[in-house]
Amino acid sequence: MDNMKTRDPVEQWGRFEVELNGPADGNPFVEVELLGVFRRGHRAVEVDGFYDGEGVYRLRFLPDMTGEWSWTTRSNRPALDGRSGTFRCVEPGEGNRGPVRVRNTFHFAYEDGTPYRPIGTTCYAWNHQGDAREEQTLATLAASPFNKLRMCLFPKHYEFSRNEPPRHAFATDQAGALDLTRFHPDYFRHLELRIGQLRDLGIEADLILFHPYDRWGYAQMPPDVDDRVLRYVVARLAAYRNVWWSFANEYDLLKAKSPADWDRFFRIVQARDPYQHLRSIHNCRGFYDHAKPWVTHCSIQRPELDRVAEWRRQYGKPVIVDECCYEGDIQHNWGNLTAKELVHRFWLGTTRGGYVGHGETYYNDEEVLWWSKGGVLRGGSPKRLAFLRAVLDDAPPEGLDPVEMGGGLRVAGRPGEYYLAYLGNTQPRWKVFPLPDDAAFRIDVIDTWEMTVTPVAGTHRGETRVDLPAKPHIAVRIRREA
Amino acid sequence: MDNMKTRDPVEQWGRFEVELNGPADGNPFVEVELLGVFRRGHRAVEVDGFYDGEGVYRLRFLPDMTGEWSWTTRSNRPALDGRSGTFRCVEPGEGNRGPVRVRNTFHFAYEDGTPYRPIGTTCYAWNHQGDAREEQTLATLAASPFNKLRMCLFPKHYEFSRNEPPRHAFATDQAGALDLTRFHPDYFRHLELRIGQLRDLGIEADLILFHPYDRWGYAQMPPDVDDRVLRYVVARLAAYRNVWWSFANEYDLLKAKSPADWDRFFRIVQARDPYQHLRSIHNCRGFYDHAKPWVTHCSIQRPELDRVAEWRRQYGKPVIVDECCYEGDIQHNWGNLTAKELVHRFWLGTTRGGYVGHGETYYNDEEVLWWSKGGVLRGGSPKRLAFLRAVLDDAPPEGLDPVEMGGGLRVAGRPGEYYLAYLGNTQPRWKVFPLPDDAAFRIDVIDTWEMTVTPVAGTHRGETRVDLPAKPHIAVRIRREA
Numbered sequence: 001m002d003n004m005k006t007r008d009p010v011e012q013w014g015r016f017e018v019e020l021n022g023p024a025d026g027n028p029f030v031e032v033e034l035l036g037v038f039r040r041g042h043r044a045v046e047v048d049g050f051y052d053g054e055g056v057y058r059l060r061f062l063p064d065m066t067g068e069w070s071w072t073t074r075s076n077r078p079a080l081d082g083r084s085g086t087f088r089c090v091e092p093g094e095g096n097r098g099p100v101r102v103r104n105t106f107h108f109a110y111e112d113g114t115p116y117r118p119i120g121t122t123c124y125a126w127n128h129q130g131d132a133r134e135e136q137t138l139a140t141l142a143a144s145p146f147n148k149l150r151m152c153l154f155p156k157h158y159e160f161s162r163n164e165p166p167r168h169a170f171a172t173d174q175a176g177a178l179d180l181t182r183f184h185p186d187y188f189r190h191l192e193l194r195i196g197q198l199r200d201l202g203i204e205a206d207l208i209l210f211h212p213y214d215r216w217g218y219a220q221m222p223p224d225v226d227d228r229v230l231r232y233v234v235a236r237l238a239a240y241r242n243v244w245w246s247f248a249n250e251y252d253l254l255k256a257k258s259p260a261d262w263d264r265f266f267r268i269v270q271a272r273d274p275y276q277h278l279r280s281i282h283n284c285r286g287f288y289d290h291a292k293p294w295v296t297h298c299s300i301q302r303p304e305l306d307r308v309a310e311w312r313r314q315y316g317k318p319v320i321v322d323e324c325c326y327e328g329d330i331q332h333n334w335g336n337l338t339a340k341e342l343v344h345r346f347w348l349g350t351t352r353g354g355y356v357g358h359g360e361t362y363y364n365d366e367e368v369l370w371w372s373k374g375g376v377l378r379g380g381s382p383k384r385l386a387f388l389r390a391v392l393d394d395a396p397p398e399g400l401d402p403v404e405m406g407g408g409l410r411v412a413g414r415p416g417e418y419y420l421a422y423l424g425n426t427q428p429r430w431k432v433f434p435l436p437d438d439a440a441f442r443i444d445v446i447d448t449w450e451m452t453v454t455p456v457a458g459t460h461r462g463e464t465r466v467d468l469p470a471k472p473h474i475a476v477r478i479r480r481e482a
Numbered sequence: 483m484d485n486m487k488t489r490d491p492v493e494q495w496g497r498f499e500v501e502l503n504g505p506a507d508g509n510p511f512v513e514v515e516l517l518g519v520f521r522r523g524h525r526a527v528e529v530d531g532f533y534d535g536e537g538v539y540r541l542r543f544l545p546d547m548t549g550e551w552s553w554t555t556r557s558n559r560p561a562l563d564g565r566s567g568t569f570r571c572v573e574p575g576e577g578n579r580g581p582v583r584v585r586n587t588f589h590f591a592y593e594d595g596t597p598y599r600p601i602g603t604t605c606y607a608w609n610h611q612g613d614a615r616e617e618q619t620l621a622t623l624a625a626s627p628f629n630k631l632r633m634c635l636f637p638k639h640y641e642f643s644r645n646e647p648p649r650h651a652f653a654t655d656q657a658g659a660l661d662l663t664r665f666h667p668d669y670f671r672h673l674e675l676r677i678g679q680l681r682d683l684g685i686e687a688d689l690i691l692f693h694p695y696d697r698w699g700y701a702q703m704p705p706d707v708d709d710r711v712l713r714y715v716v717a718r719l720a721a722y723r724n725v726w727w728s729f730a731n732e733y734d735l736l737k738a739k740s741p742a743d744w745d746r747f748f749r750i751v752q753a754r755d756p757y758q759h760l761r762s763i764h765n766c767r768g769f770y771d772h773a774k775p776w777v778t779h780c781s782i783q784r785p786e787l788d789r790v791a792e793w794r795r796q797y798g799k800p801v802i803v804d805e806c807c808y809e810g811d812i813q814h815n816w817g818n819l820t821a822k823e824l825v826h827r828f829w830l831g832t833t834r835g836g837y838v839g840h841g842e843t844y845y846n847d848e849e850v851l852w853w854s855k856g857g858v859l860r861g862g863s864p865k866r867l868a869f870l871r872a873v874l875d876d877a878p879p880e881g882l883d884p885v886e887m888g889g890g891l892r893v894a895g896r897p898g899e900y901y902l903a904y905l906g907n908t909q910p911r912w913k914v915f916p917l918p919d920d921a922a923f924r925i926d927v928i929d930t931w932e933m934t935v936t937p938v939a940g941t942h943r944g945e946t947r948v949d950l951p952a953k954p955h956i957a958v959r960i961r962r963e964a
Contacts, residue, residue, distance in 0.1 A: 333890035408815035
């Protein structure tokens with residue numbers, strides 16, 4: 001059960017919460033400061049508290065070690081200052097592996113060391129559709145291969161997404177205008193409910209903090225409001241282990257923001273988030289400089305998946321091509337790929353050492369397109385992405401890096417151990433692989449579309465010719481014999 | 483009948499030939515100079531003669547006007563000097579439209595004004611395979627859509643092409659070594675036979691003068707031999723109206739040649755060819771500077787057909803992507819495209835304002851692969867390229883230039899008159915076209931793979947939504963109502 005106060009004991013990477021009563025007069029959102037300090041042994045972790053309305057203040061904490069923790073508060077209001085307590089943190093429960101971190105420069109792992117290979121999808125405004133649709137989306141996700149979801153903090157105004165959201169992030173005045181000095185706690189409680197449900201499904205919430213598709217004013221708030229939003233969101237959400245900070249979708253279309261604004265946003269969250277959740281920013285056209293130190297990984301919109309290896313070299317970080325266009329049939333070229341083409345792009349990106357994102361835009365009379373509103377999946381790619389995910393689950397935990405094997409082969413793997421070659425749109429009858437001479441390898445021919453794995457008889461070493469079915473979308477997996 | 487002396491009268495753009503007897507002693511190939519001057523009214527055209535062995539010298543001429551022509555000779559040998567004669571040039575026969583020229587900056591036309599839209603193929607060494615195979619190739623070409631053929635002057639040594647050629651271009655000594663000072667006239671007579679047969683099939687011979695695939699020494703001749711080869715080839719072949727000069731295949735792999743060598747080769751042929759046949763040079767990786775004045779059009783190897791519009795802008799000349807990889811199933815990525823992918827690339831290049839070349843590399847036990855040896859075609863692309871050719875035959879004679887219509891549409895045409903949009907790998911259910919308001923247009927939906935043309939009911943103007951079959955490889959043709 002999510003939206004309740006967490007009890008003692010709390011599990012490691014679970015959410016511990018302190019509820020405090022304090023002043024409700026004036027505007028607590030801007031006037032009241034509340035800080036919590038959580039201690040275990042020699043360690044002290046500072047976290048921002050937040051006002052949750054009706055005189056209630058909360059401190060949330062994501063403990064990363066088992067054992068006895070204590071906490072104290074500091075505040076500019078006596079009722080909230082100098083409060084303290086303790087709690088016990090116990091072993092994580094089933095499926096709780098901690099937040100996702102960058103590992104091995106270009107890859108990811110949960111904090112417990114389990115590899116995490118993002119197979120993400122996109123439902124930008126699913127959390128602004130009302131309970132019936134949102135629960136349908138959760139059910140669809142539960143049966144899907146996706147372990148990451150791109151979603152927007154604020155409501156979305158765009159083609160096929162014109163409906164009024166059930167709630168706004170700020171209080172509204174009589175005329176319906178947003179009061180940018182007062183958050184609407186219900187809005188955030190709803191968001192937390194959904195993020196917690198994603199967590200329970202094993203799905204990382206790649207939360208998009210700003211985006212340009214707006215008719216209410218969220219895309220053009222003054223800098224002090226932007227900054228307060230960031231601090232409030234971090235105070236509320238950082239204790240959810242599955243949160244990632246995506247500073248923008250198509251940051252370069254947010255005309256009211258300057259490059260310096262984006263740098264400042266990153267630095268605010270970098271300073272305030274005690275757990276250092278992943279941070280990225282997604283382009284429309286030109287890239288933000290992903291080399292900047294506060295960017296943990298590249299979040300890219302581009303259809304050219306063969307460039308992933310170049311971006312890895314350029315930025316020295318993991319590359320997720322979150323948008324390479326979507327499976328669908330609408331008029332826009334970003335939303336009318338065949339399932340085959342999208343699955344092809346996943347394999348291209350994977351075998352260039354990166355990760356790729358899914359989205360679906362099949363038109364229907366209700367105008368409920370998955371990429372925006374969620375709902376149901378209609379396409380042919382998800383089951384093939386489940387197959388890809390299974391192949392990756394069986395790959396080396398360190399992740400797949402591009403391997404140069406010559407002969408125009410597109411291969412990722414770990415030299416000497418594991419090779420995953422993808423032959424893309426080509427249809428060769430055979431390929432020659434220059435394997436090491438000093439080990440024996442087992443070989444499988446994988447049909448990425450038909451989802452079959454066909455072992456090649458025997459073991460192999462040195463220059464090895466592999467006969468192939470002379471059709472497109474074939475991969476070859478080569479593993480050193482145990 | 484080709485290899486015979488042409489009789490008077492000769493047709494316009496036919497081959498007139500003068501046979502003269504002269505000295506056979508010494509080495510006529512290097513010692514004897516022979517020049518012909520052909521006159522009609524105030525015009526005088528100088529052409530080089532050549533030694534054809536056994537004391538026979540020839541002057542060949544490609545008359546470009548009907549009427550009475552006269553000729554005289556100059557030579558450093560008395561027997562060949564001051565000879566003269568006349569002949570009559572009459573209207574061209576059926577199918578004879580003259581040499582191909584650049585027209586409208588980015589396109590081509592025969593000299594009689596008929597548009598020429600290259601749909602080329604590649605049989606590099608077909609003319610070095612012996613009569614049976616060569617005649618089979620000609621029969622295949624006769625039933626094909628191709629109107630241009632890339633072929634090599636010299637024999638080819640490469641994977642799947644290891645057989646010894648029936649003849650060499652130079653005399654051989656007892657040990658089989660080439661005597662680079664003496665041409666072998668039979669070799670060139672055979673080449674002329676084949677080029678004449680291509681001409682009679684309506685096929686332009688894109689003759690590759692140098693190439694790197696060699697075990698005999700043709701790729702590493704001294705500069706004086708290279709230059710003599712060029713002069714001899716021009717003297718023999720320029721009177722064939724269907725000859726194009728392709729200075730190299732993969733010039734950048736000919737390590738013995740410098741950039742200055744290629745410039746010199748172009749200038750020699752530019753100076754010696756009285757008819758200014760088309761001149762180009764084909765890359766492997768980096769491009770030769772196609773902006774140089776002696777280059778008539780870009781001959782490109784690259785798979786990225788969407789860049790054709792960029793290359794048009796860069797060089798200001800027609801763009802032919804002669805190699806965008808081939809339909810086939812061999813191990814090399816340049817030779818294992820599906821038919822669908824190759825046809826797709828043709829449509830991409832066409833709707834970016836360029837032209838694309840075909841090649842086929844299906845493996846077979848005889849190792850007779852079309853791209854190298856000719857023979858038969860096995861693939862699925864030729865009939866679809868015939869369909870494309872028919873679509874182009876029906877397009878404006880000025881040629882198709884990229885048209886900016888917004889909305890991510892890939893369109894070529896003539897604004898206000900004719901638009902050919904290609905939707906590529908996408909599968910939209912509809913597209914919106916911003917047509918002019920001041921005219922009515924008829925619209926056809928074209929399935930480029932199924933080869934169907936489906937008219938849309940009615941006529942249309944202004945912003946027009948066109949419903950589509952939601953499958954890939956669809957084109958939309960929009961023509962102003964007559």
